[in-house]
Amino acid sequence: MSTTHVRCSMATCREAATYKIASHWSGGSFSELKTYGFACADHLGPVFREAEERQQAYRPSPGETIEEIAIYRFEQGKRDRQLQRLWGLEENYRS
Ligand SMILES: [Zn+2]
Known part of the structure; x- marks a missing residue:
């Protein structure tokens, strides 16, 4: 058994x-x-801005809602709802 390590999204x-850079996405039944990407400490800025651009270019279907891009502290093995949202960091990067 090997552990899969999630790596930074920068190629x-x-x-x-x-x-973890992600936004809440909801529709009628879900x-x-x-997830837009993952970043190490060095690449949070570029990964966040790239995610923001993709989020802004996306046209939700009727009934779909996509909220603003958020930064979460990524911890291997934790469920999405257990991740801590880093509001203070987002303020530094939001355009
Ligand atoms: Zn990186």
């Missing part, structure tokens, strides 16, 4: 992910965290 980076 050139091999660091383990420290942050509500989940839509």
Whole structure:
């Protein structure tokens, strides 16, 4: 059995992910965290901005809601709802 390590989303980076960039996505019958990417401490800025651009370009279907991009402290093996949202960090990167 090997443990899968989630890595930073930057193609050139091999660091383990420290942050998860995601937004709450809900529709008529579902509500989940839509993941846009993972980042190490060095690449949180570029990964966050890239996620923001993709989120803003997305056109939700009628009845779908996608909230603003959020940063969570990523911890291997934790469920989405257990992840801690890092509001203070988001303020630094939001455009
Ligand atoms: Zn990285």
